[in-house]
Amino acid sequence: MRCDEPHLIHGLSLPGGEGVTVRPVCPRDADVLQAYVRALLPDARYKRFFGPLRELPPAELDRVIHLDPPDQLGLIAQTRADDVIGEARYALSPDRLDCEFALSVAEGWHGKGIGGLLLADLESRASSLGARRLVGDVLRTNEAMQALARKAGFRMADVPRDARLVRIVKDLALAPATLPRDPPTASALANAA
Numbered sequence: 001m002r003c004d005e006p007h008l009i010h011g012l013s014l015p016g017g018e019g020v021t022v023r024p025v026c027p028r029d030a031d032v033l034q035a036y037v038r039a040l041l042p043d044a045r046y047k048r049f050f051g052p053l054r055e056l057p058p059a060e061l062d063r064v065i066h067l068d069p070p071d072q073l074g075l076i077a078q079t080r081a082d083d084v085i086g087e088a089r090y091a092l093s094p095d096r097l098d099c100e101f102a103l104s105v106a107e108g109w110h111g112k113g114i115g116g117l118l119l120a121d122l123e124s125r126a127s128s129l130g131a132r133r134l135v136g137d138v139l140r141t142n143e144a145m146q147a148l149a150r151k152a153g154f155r156m157a158d159v160p161r162d163a164r165l166v167r168i169v170k171d172l173a174l175a176p177a178t179l180p181r182d183p184p185t186a187s188a189l190a191n192a193a
Protein backbone atom coordinates (compact mmCIF):
# COMPACT_ATOMS: atom_id res chain seq x y z
CA MET A 1 0.00 0.00 0.00
CA ARG A 2 1.21 3.50 -0.82
CA CYS A 3 1.96 5.85 2.07
CA ASP A 4 -0.19 8.60 0.54
CA GLU A 5 -3.41 6.61 0.31
CA PRO A 6 -6.17 9.12 1.18
CA HIS A 7 -7.73 6.90 3.84
CA LEU A 8 -4.44 6.97 5.80
CA ILE A 9 -4.65 10.79 6.08
CA HIS A 10 -6.84 11.90 8.98
CA GLY A 11 -8.19 15.42 9.48
CA LEU A 12 -8.72 16.01 13.21
CA SER A 13 -9.38 18.88 15.61
CA LEU A 14 -7.63 19.90 18.80
CA PRO A 15 -9.79 20.59 21.88
CA GLY A 16 -9.42 24.32 21.05
CA GLY A 17 -10.83 23.73 17.56
CA GLU A 18 -7.58 24.04 15.57
CA GLY A 19 -7.43 21.68 12.62
CA VAL A 20 -4.64 19.09 12.57
CA THR A 21 -3.75 16.61 9.85
CA VAL A 22 -2.26 13.29 10.93
CA ARG A 23 -0.69 11.68 7.89
CA PRO A 24 1.80 8.94 7.04
CA VAL A 25 5.50 9.68 6.84
CA CYS A 26 6.50 9.15 3.21
CA PRO A 27 10.04 8.87 1.74
CA ARG A 28 9.91 12.56 0.74
CA ASP A 29 9.51 13.47 4.47
CA ALA A 30 13.05 12.42 5.47
CA ASP A 31 14.31 15.99 5.96
CA VAL A 32 11.10 17.16 7.66
CA LEU A 33 11.19 14.29 10.14
CA GLN A 34 14.89 14.70 10.88
CA ALA A 35 14.43 18.45 11.45
CA TYR A 36 11.57 17.69 13.85
CA VAL A 37 13.69 15.23 15.86
CA ARG A 38 16.67 17.63 16.00
CA ALA A 39 14.39 20.38 17.33
CA LEU A 40 13.17 18.31 20.30
CA LEU A 41 14.85 19.07 23.62
CA PRO A 42 17.46 16.46 24.66
CA ASP A 43 15.22 15.28 27.51
CA ALA A 44 12.27 14.76 25.13
CA ARG A 45 14.48 12.87 22.65
CA TYR A 46 15.72 10.66 25.47
CA LYS A 47 12.16 9.93 26.58
CA ARG A 48 11.05 9.21 23.03
CA PHE A 49 14.03 7.12 21.86
CA PHE A 50 15.43 5.86 25.21
CA GLY A 51 18.90 7.13 24.38
CA PRO A 52 20.97 10.32 24.09
CA LEU A 53 20.70 10.76 20.33
CA ARG A 54 20.76 14.18 18.63
CA GLU A 55 19.04 13.00 15.47
CA LEU A 56 17.80 9.77 13.92
CA PRO A 57 20.70 7.59 12.76
CA PRO A 58 20.66 7.33 8.92
CA ALA A 59 19.60 3.65 8.92
CA GLU A 60 16.78 4.38 11.36
CA LEU A 61 15.58 7.37 9.34
CA ASP A 62 15.62 5.25 6.19
CA ARG A 63 13.63 2.53 7.97
CA VAL A 64 10.97 4.95 9.26
CA ILE A 65 10.31 6.57 5.90
CA HIS A 66 9.96 3.14 4.29
CA LEU A 67 7.65 1.44 6.78
CA ASP A 68 5.03 -0.78 5.23
CA PRO A 69 1.47 0.60 5.61
CA PRO A 70 -1.04 -0.09 6.94
CA ASP A 71 0.48 -2.66 9.36
CA GLN A 72 3.34 -0.37 10.31
CA LEU A 73 3.59 3.33 9.78
CA GLY A 74 5.28 6.54 10.84
CA LEU A 75 2.87 9.45 11.29
CA ILE A 76 3.30 13.19 11.49
CA ALA A 77 0.81 15.72 12.80
CA GLN A 78 0.72 19.06 11.01
CA THR A 79 -1.16 22.31 11.46
CA ARG A 80 -2.95 24.04 8.61
CA ALA A 81 0.25 26.12 8.25
CA ASP A 82 2.20 22.86 7.74
CA ASP A 83 4.10 23.11 11.05
CA VAL A 84 5.01 19.62 12.25
CA ILE A 85 3.70 19.52 15.81
CA GLY A 86 4.01 15.83 16.63
CA GLU A 87 4.93 12.41 15.37
CA ALA A 88 4.11 8.82 16.14
CA ARG A 89 4.98 5.35 14.96
CA TYR A 90 3.16 2.07 15.24
CA ALA A 91 3.64 -1.54 14.18
CA LEU A 92 1.41 -4.58 14.49
CA SER A 93 3.03 -7.52 16.24
CA PRO A 94 3.55 -10.64 14.08
CA ASP A 95 0.41 -12.28 15.60
CA ARG A 96 -1.49 -9.01 14.86
CA LEU A 97 -2.87 -8.88 18.42
CA ASP A 98 -0.75 -5.99 19.69
CA CYS A 99 -0.18 -2.64 18.07
CA GLU A 100 3.02 -1.18 19.48
CA PHE A 101 3.50 2.57 19.36
CA ALA A 102 5.55 5.56 20.46
CA LEU A 103 4.91 9.27 20.01
CA SER A 104 6.15 12.76 20.75
CA VAL A 105 4.88 16.32 20.61
CA ALA A 106 6.96 19.29 19.40
CA GLU A 107 8.43 21.74 21.90
CA GLY A 108 6.13 24.70 22.31
CA TRP A 109 3.07 22.57 21.58
CA HIS A 110 2.84 20.61 24.83
CA GLY A 111 -0.31 20.83 26.90
CA LYS A 112 -2.63 21.61 23.98
CA GLY A 113 -4.11 18.14 23.59
CA ILE A 114 -1.88 16.95 20.73
CA GLY A 115 -0.60 13.92 22.65
CA GLY A 116 -4.17 12.91 23.43
CA LEU A 117 -5.18 13.46 19.82
CA LEU A 118 -2.32 11.30 18.52
CA LEU A 119 -3.15 8.58 21.03
CA ALA A 120 -6.82 8.56 19.97
CA ASP A 121 -5.77 8.44 16.31
CA LEU A 122 -3.42 5.52 16.99
CA GLU A 123 -6.24 3.76 18.81
CA SER A 124 -8.60 4.11 15.87
CA ARG A 125 -5.94 2.95 13.38
CA ALA A 126 -5.06 -0.05 15.55
CA SER A 127 -8.73 -1.00 16.00
CA SER A 128 -9.40 -0.82 12.30
CA LEU A 129 -6.44 -3.18 11.72
CA GLY A 130 -8.04 -5.68 14.11
CA ALA A 131 -5.47 -5.32 16.91
CA ARG A 132 -6.71 -6.27 20.37
CA ARG A 133 -4.33 -4.06 22.35
CA LEU A 134 -2.48 -0.78 21.94
CA VAL A 135 0.87 -1.12 23.70
CA GLY A 136 3.74 1.23 24.43
CA ASP A 137 6.89 1.14 26.53
CA VAL A 138 7.57 4.27 28.56
CA LEU A 139 10.44 5.24 30.88
CA ARG A 140 9.31 4.96 34.51
CA THR A 141 10.56 8.52 35.00
CA ASN A 142 8.29 9.80 32.20
CA GLU A 143 5.42 11.09 34.32
CA ALA A 144 3.82 13.15 31.54
CA MET A 145 3.42 10.15 29.22
CA GLN A 146 2.14 7.93 32.02
CA ALA A 147 -0.40 10.60 33.03
CA LEU A 148 -1.49 10.97 29.41
CA ALA A 149 -1.85 7.19 29.11
CA ARG A 150 -3.83 6.87 32.36
CA LYS A 151 -6.17 9.65 31.23
CA ALA A 152 -6.70 7.77 27.95
CA GLY A 153 -7.65 4.55 29.76
CA PHE A 154 -4.37 2.60 29.62
CA ARG A 155 -3.28 0.27 32.40
CA MET A 156 0.32 -0.16 33.51
CA ALA A 157 2.32 -3.40 33.42
CA ASP A 158 5.93 -4.36 34.08
CA VAL A 159 8.31 -4.88 31.16
CA PRO A 160 10.09 -8.23 31.51
CA ARG A 161 13.83 -7.84 32.04
CA ASP A 162 13.82 -4.01 31.87
CA ALA A 163 13.09 -2.26 35.15
CA ARG A 164 13.64 1.17 33.54
CA LEU A 165 10.39 0.82 31.60
CA VAL A 166 6.71 0.50 32.28
CA ARG A 167 4.36 -0.96 29.64
CA ILE A 168 1.15 0.97 28.95
CA VAL A 169 -1.62 -1.24 27.61
CA LYS A 170 -5.12 -0.46 26.38
CA ASP A 171 -7.61 -3.15 25.38
CA LEU A 172 -9.29 -2.11 22.14
CA ALA A 173 -12.84 -2.42 20.97
CA LEU A 174 -13.02 -4.15 17.61
CA ALA A 175 -13.82 -1.70 14.82
CA PRO A 176 -17.08 -2.44 12.96
CA ALA A 177 -15.13 -3.50 9.86
CA THR A 178 -13.41 -6.26 11.86
CA LEU A 179 -16.61 -7.65 13.38
CA PRO A 180 -18.33 -10.64 11.75
CA ARG A 181 -20.55 -9.29 8.99
CA ASP A 182 -23.28 -11.91 8.84
CA PRO A 183 -26.11 -11.52 11.34
CA PRO A 184 -26.51 -14.51 13.65
CA THR A 185 -29.00 -17.10 12.45
CA ALA A 186 -32.12 -17.93 14.47
CA SER A 187 -30.63 -21.29 15.46
CA ALA A 188 -27.38 -19.65 16.63
CA LEU A 189 -29.38 -17.23 18.76
CA ALA A 190 -31.40 -20.08 20.17
CA ASN A 191 -28.23 -22.03 20.99
CA ALA A 192 -26.73 -19.00 22.72
CA ALA A 193 -29.82 -18.40 24.88
Ligand SMILES: CC(C)(COP(=O)(O)OP(=O)(O)OC[C@H]1O[C@@H](n2cnc3c(N)ncnc32)[C@H](O)[C@@H]1OP(=O)(O)O)[C@@H](O)C(=O)NCCC(=O)NCCS
Pocket residue numbers: 043044045047048101102103104105106109110111112113114115116117136137138142143144145147148149151
Ligand atom coordinates in the same frame (compact mmCIF):
# COMPACT_ATOMS: atom_id res chain seq x y z
C1 LIG B 1 4.17 13.02 26.82
C2 LIG B 1 3.76 13.97 25.71
C3 LIG B 1 3.58 13.19 24.43
C4 LIG B 1 2.43 14.64 26.11
O1 LIG B 1 1.95 15.37 24.99
P1 LIG B 1 0.98 16.66 25.17
O2 LIG B 1 0.50 17.03 23.83
O3 LIG B 1 1.67 17.70 25.95
O4 LIG B 1 -0.21 16.04 26.05
P2 LIG B 1 -1.70 16.56 26.10
O5 LIG B 1 -1.74 18.04 25.99
O6 LIG B 1 -2.52 15.78 25.12
O7 LIG B 1 -2.10 16.14 27.60
C5 LIG B 1 -3.08 15.18 27.87
C6 LIG B 1 -2.96 14.77 29.34
O8 LIG B 1 -1.69 14.17 29.57
C7 LIG B 1 -1.24 14.50 30.90
N1 LIG B 1 -0.01 15.31 30.81
C8 LIG B 1 0.54 15.85 29.70
N2 LIG B 1 1.69 16.47 30.02
C9 LIG B 1 1.86 16.35 31.35
C10 LIG B 1 2.86 16.75 32.26
N3 LIG B 1 3.95 17.45 31.87
N4 LIG B 1 2.73 16.40 33.56
C11 LIG B 1 1.67 15.68 33.98
N5 LIG B 1 0.67 15.26 33.16
C12 LIG B 1 0.77 15.58 31.86
C13 LIG B 1 -2.37 15.29 31.53
O9 LIG B 1 -3.25 14.37 32.16
C14 LIG B 1 -3.05 15.91 30.33
O10 LIG B 1 -4.39 16.20 30.55
P3 LIG B 1 -4.79 17.67 31.09
O11 LIG B 1 -4.25 18.65 30.09
O12 LIG B 1 -6.28 17.64 31.12
O13 LIG B 1 -4.15 17.82 32.43
C15 LIG B 1 4.82 15.11 25.52
O14 LIG B 1 5.11 15.65 26.78
C16 LIG B 1 6.11 14.65 24.86
O15 LIG B 1 6.24 14.70 23.63
N6 LIG B 1 7.11 14.20 25.66
C17 LIG B 1 8.41 13.81 25.12
C18 LIG B 1 8.37 12.51 24.32
C19 LIG B 1 7.77 11.38 25.13
O16 LIG B 1 7.84 11.35 26.34
N7 LIG B 1 7.20 10.41 24.40
C20 LIG B 1 6.60 9.24 25.00
C21 LIG B 1 7.31 7.99 24.53
S1 LIG B 1 6.09 6.72 24.20
